[in-house]
Amino acid sequence: MSDPVQPAVLVARDDTDPAVAVVTLNRPAKYNALTVELKEALLTAVAEVTGDESVRAVVITGSGKAFCVGQDLGEHATALENDPSTAFDTVREHYNPLILAITGTAKPVIAAINGACVGAGLGLALAADLRVAAEGLSFATAFTGIGLTADSGLSASLAHAVGVSRATELLLLGEKFTAEDARNWGLVRDVVPAEDVLPAALGLARRLAAGPTRAYAEVKTAIRFGAVNELPAVLEHEADAQARLAGTTDHQRAVADFLAKKAPTFEGR
Numbered sequence: 562m563s564d565p566v567q568p569a570v571l572v573a574r575d576d577t578d579p580a581v582a583v584v585t586l587n588r589p590a591k592y593n594a595l596t597v598e599l600k601e602a603l604l605t606a607v608a609e610v611t612g613d614e615s616v617r618a619v620v621i622t623g624s625g626k627a628f629c630v631g632q633d634l635g636e637h638a639t640a641l642e643n644d645p646s647t648a649f650d651t652v653r654e655h656y657n658p659l660i661l662a663i664t665g666t667a668k669p670v671i672a673a674i675n676g677a678c679v680g681a682g683l684g685l686a687l688a689a690d691l692r693v694a695a696e697g698l699s700f701a702t703a704f705t706g707i708g709l710t711a712d713s714g715l716s717a718s719l720a721h722a723v724g725v726s727r728a729t730e731l732l733l734l735g736e737k738f739t740a741e742d743a744r745n746w747g748l749v750r751d752v753v754p755a756e757d758v759l760p761a762a763l764g765l766a767r768r769l770a771a772g773p774t775r776a777y778a779e780v781k782t783a784i785r786f787g788a789v790n791e792l793p794a795v796l797e798h799e800a801d802a803q804a805r806l807a808g809t810t811d812h813q814r815a816v817a818d819f820l821a822k823k824a825p826t827f828e829g830r
């Protein structure tokens with residue numbers, strides 16, 4: 562159970578740049594383990610900020626010492642006791658929509674990984690576009706440790722991030738790995754002291770929020786498209802995307818600014 566006076570998820574705007582939204586998983590005493598309440602609140606929060614036109618970048622983080630340690634195993638044990646045949650309905654009902662909402666948004670999403678990042682928590686982090694992690698934190702897939710296979714998109718996202726060989730090793734053995742390992746493997750962009758994780762993520766988010774929002778949306782779609790399609794189709798997709806961006810103010814003005822030897826400014830349209 563969450564603390565009754567504390568919402569399971571907090572949604573806020575950055576003080577410096579209101580185009581940056583911050584979504585915080587808020588069950589610190591349980592390392593932000595995912596209950597149904599938290600998963601539903603997180604989906605609502607993600608839908609709210611990604612559906613808001615004034616938001617141009619999103620940061621997802623955890624309160625307290627952890628980012629997220631995956632499924633709440635107390636709640637899962639109760640579900641198993643009640644009916645093992647429905648205990649995993651939450652994968653389709655909650656995890657899949659959450660991962661699709663985070664990966665599917667046109668807005669850049671940054672995971673500010675402030676502490677332990679395990680199981681479906683790792684799936685959430687990998688659903689984001691960029692990751693900043695705290696020095697010394699532990700990552701783990703953890704699924705096989707409790708007799709499970711991967712969910713929350715990790716079968717694909719981990720393999721895309723670190724390659725099939727390492728993803729297989731991480732999923733089969735379930736061993737912990739460090740933030741420094743994650744950076745060396747290209748899984749996170751920056752590793753910083755814990756107190757600097759949110760500021761670093763906000764810095765990235767502000768930079769992206771001041772950028773060419775429509776170009777970012779095309780980049781995100783193109784990366785997803787490129788991961789599962791043959792080169793001729795990828796090239797066609799890219800050509801269509803560039804043609805769509807031709808009509809944007811951001812592109813036209815940035816070209817004019819370049820020729821006038823001025824720094825570009827973007828409005829996201």
Ligand SMILES: CC(C)(COP(=O)(O)OP(=O)(O)OC[C@H]1O[C@@H](n2cnc3c(N)ncnc32)[C@H](O)[C@@H]1OP(=O)(O)O)[C@@H](O)C(=O)NCCC(=O)NCCSC(=O)/C=C1/CC=CC=CO1
Pocket residue numbers: 590591592594595630631632633634635637648649651652677679680681682702703704706707709712
């Ligand atoms: C290695 C750990 C992540 C951290 O260890 P440590 O720093 O020693 O901290 P702890 O004392 O263990 O934990 C602090 C408190 O948080 C509670 N907690 C931690 N993880 C969970 C959890 N997953 N569920 C519920 N509660 C959790 C812990 O009990 C402590 O609270 P109390 O002091 O009040 O007891 C370590 O915590 C760890 O290994 N955690 C388990 C990681 C795990 O296996 N996660 C689940 C993976 S499976 C998944 O994510 C997805 C699904 C999908 C759908 C259905 C079913 C299952 O899985």
